[in-house]
Amino acid sequence: MKPAATLKKISESLGISISTVSRALKNHPDISEATKKKVWDLSNLLDYEPNANAINLRTNHSKVLGLIVPVISGYFYDSLIASLEEETRLHGYSLLILQSGDDPMVELNNLKLCKQNRVAGVFVSLSTNTVEISPFKKLSDNDIPVIFLDKVPTDVDCNKICVADVAATTLAAEALVEAKKKNILGLFGNSKMSITQERKAAFHQFFAINAPKIKLQIADAINPMEAYQRTIDIWKQAKKPDAIFCMSDEILTGVMKAVQQLKLQLPTDLGIIAISNGFIPQLYYPEITYTETSGYKLGKLAYTRMVSCLAGSSFIQNLKVDAVLVRGGSL
Amino acid sequence: MKPAATLKKISESLGISISTVSRALKNHPDISEATKKKVWDLSNLLDYEPNANAINLRTNHSKVLGLIVPVISGYFYDSLIASLEEETRLHGYSLLILQSGDDPMVELNNLKLCKQNRVAGVFVSLSTNTVEISPFKKLSDNDIPVIFLDKVPTDVDCNKICVADVAATTLAAEALVEAKKKNILGLFGNSKMSITQERKAAFHQFFAINAPKIKLQIADAINPMEAYQRTIDIWKQAKKPDAIFCMSDEILTGVMKAVQQLKLQLPTDLGIIAISNGFIPQLYYPEITYTETSGYKLGKLAYTRMVSCLAGSSFIQNLKVDAVLVRGGSL
DNA sequence: TGTTTTATCGCAAACCTTTGCGACAATGTT
DNA sequence: AACATTGTCGCAAAGGTTTGCGATAAAACA
Known part of the structure; x- marks a missing residue:
């Protein structure tokens, strides 16, 4: 009207x-x-x-930040987004959130949308198959900071903020050694993803150096269902593992479903440790011991980095959120 | 540069x-x-x-929709947001997502942000304590449609889209009767929330009319921890329930933790049914039987309603996403 | 040749706001 | 009385885009 x-x-x-x-x-x-x-x-x-549009036009400087993620809902991104939104809003910015659906084309289009809206800066968590990151770099040339989160390019020449994959894996491995486990099943995710490679490498390296006598068994599972099936299959073996390391929440949920079906008692029949955002582990009894890779903390860190970029800090940084061991009763 | x-x-x-x-x-x-x-x-x-700002200024009509929710991360909102974002983006709009933190003041401020950004329309899921909805109505006067989602005002004079609380509850109750349960524990959430009241009333009414001889036990739990504790406490009683109805995912997680601790076997020792978004029930073995109240579907429905509002449909609608029973192995 | 059509393009206003600068009157200063 | 200061306010340009209308020249027509 x-x-x-x-x-x-x-x-x-x-x-x-x-x-x-x-x-x-x-x-x-x-x-x-x-x-x-x-x-x-x-x-x-x-x-x-x-009218924010008129102000942005006049002042040539908007109060909106862009965020491009593969998906919103899930084990990790929801908490990342929540903390990022909170942080930006508390500082007078708003967040334009765009899903790529893990599709590089959609991702590119979302980047366009950010440009059109003249966002002050953009956060992006790359889709699995993104190879071309030059469009993102062009933004930086236009004085629009780009900060990569979690799923980052291998290129060194950009701002990245990740969880401490190596530290988280090592911390979990240490806990396994401390619990005197002798026969460990390591379950990892999609082996094409860099996060999987890094965690798997750290896992191998730790035991090779620190506990070469521990028997390791490694399996990949692309989703919870596969993790469930792997566990079930392995439990048909004569020699069963005395502990399972779950690389992620997705893996953990699959494993736990199998654990329930097999009626295994934690931690007596089996020890479990995971790398997790923290939500899934506390659904079970006993609660699962995990090393935390917090989306929440990552969001906070990313925002402070964005602030300094907006303030003119042009040097590149490669930050990591620290990993911390949270002891449940599963190990 | x-x-x-x-x-x-x-x-x-x-x-x-x-x-x-x-x-x-x-x-x-x-x-x-x-x-x-x-x-x-x-x-x-x-x-x-x-430059989208210039276009919006000139055409007086932006391609951004606002969304105000209590929280992003959680059992329900993440999937709602995901579907809403997808839908809007696929139709050439973008979504400005704002969390209220369940605080009416922040909510009001978020509404202001939407106005300043001259969004074309806004979706809002109210905070628990919001009483004053006139600011939202004022927006409608300015020709910018407001659609309430899930947490809606009691006021009849506005666009609302909810899950079918009564149908979902009734569906679950029917399943309980069909499974011949005789002593049912109904666990409900924060009793100040209208969603709790509606589900509880529907629960009572169904049994009063259709199965008055079934013994009902009702308890409230404000969070998963309380649901856990209630279950543990009740299991110290001599006469234990043979089924539990969980009003929500939060309740379900608490109950399931107790179930694991008490080493109860589903469905033999105990039957469980819940109203759920669908993610939590499939974490367990056996999978939990539930009536689905899908955030995903709600998002889709909300967007189509927004489209017709934007196209000029001024009449009020009170839509509900249908509830459907998904059978797991817990009942 | 004179007139009309067609193809191609530019002018200028409008959307709303910010901001440097100048205008004006009232007051204060010598 | 002449001048400088101070307090209030308005003018106008700029930011990027859209769009109705008018302008120009070439092409088609009579």
Whole structure:
């Protein structure tokens, strides 16, 4: 029905100029108290809200940040997004969130949307198959900082923030040694993903150096269902593992389903440790021991990095959120 | 470094007018093929992307929708948000997502942000304690549709889209009767929330009418921990329930933790049914039987409703996503 | 040749806001 | 009385885009 109030409307109703209204609303010392009050009252009455589009156009600097992720819902991204949104909003920014569906083409299109909306900066967690990151670099040339999160390019020449894969894996491995496990099953995710490769390598390396006598068994599972099936299959073997290391929450859920079906008691029949965001482990009894790779913390860290980028810090940084061992009763 | 390309820059480089460039880029028939090609080539070279702020200002009609939710991460909202984002993006819109943290003041501020950004419409899932919904109604007066999702006001005079609380509850209750359960524990959430009240009322009503002889036991739990504790406590009683109805995923997780601790076998020792988004039930073995209240479906439905509102449909609608029973092995 | 059509393009206003600068009157200073 | 200061306010340009309308020249017609 009624279009939104504007400075012009207020100025006309009050018989004063637009610039006076504008200054009055931002408490400019040039404007008399009497005028300010008149303007204030009327703008309240009309529910005036400044048009962000006009401001952005005029000032050439928007208060919106872009975020591109493969998916919103899931084991990790929801908490990452939640903390990022909270942080940005608390600092006067808003977050434009876009899903790529793990599709590089959609991802590129989302990047376009960010450009069109003239976002001040963009966070991006790459899709699995993204190879071409030059479009992202072009943004940096236009003075729009780009910060890669979690799923980052191998290219060294960009801002990256990741979870500490090696530290998290090592921490878990140490706990396994400390628990005196002798026959460990390591379950890993999609082996094409760099995160899988890094965690698997760290896993191997730790035991090779620190506990070469421990028997290792490695399996890949592309989703929870496969993790479930692997566990079931392996339990048909004569010699069963005395502990399972789960690379991720997805793996953990599959394994735990098998554990329930096999009626295994934790930690007596079997020890379990995982790398996790923290939500899944506390669903079970006993709660699962895990090393935390927190999406929440990653979001916080990413935002502070964005702030310094926006402030002009042009040097590249490769940050990691620390990993911490959270002891449940499963090991 | 380099500011973004504009129509003006292209026009100056080519020695033609801004309007010609504008028309060329949108394939206007007035422009010759030769000119179009020149413009096209240069705009590609310069990575030109139209300035959405300028367009919104000029056309007075933005391609951004607002979404205000209590939280992003959780049992339900992540999937709702995921489907809503997907739907909006596929139709050329973007989604500005704002968390209220279940705080009415923040919620109001988020609404302001939506106004300032001149969103085309807003979806909102109210915080628990929101009483004043007139600010939302004012938006509708300004021709920007407001659609309430899930957590909706009691006021009849607005667009609402909810899950079918009564149908979901009834469906679950029917399944309990069909499974010949005689002593049922109903576990419900925060009793201040309308969703709790509706589900509880439907629960009571169904049994009063259809199976008055079944023994009911009702308990409230404000979070998973309480649900866990209630279950543990009740299992110290002499006469134990033969089935538990869980009003929500939060309740279900608490109950299942107790079930694991008590080493109860499903469905022999105990039957379990829940109302759920679908993710949690398939974490367990056997999988939990549940009536689905899908955030995903709710998002889809909400978007189609938004479309018709944007197209001018001003009549009020109170839609519900259908509930469907998904049989696991827990009952 | 004179007139009308067609193809191609530019002018200018509008959307809303910010901001440097100048205008004007009232007050204060010598 | 002449001048400088201070307090209030308005003008106008700029930011990037869209679009109705008018302009120009070439092509088609009579």
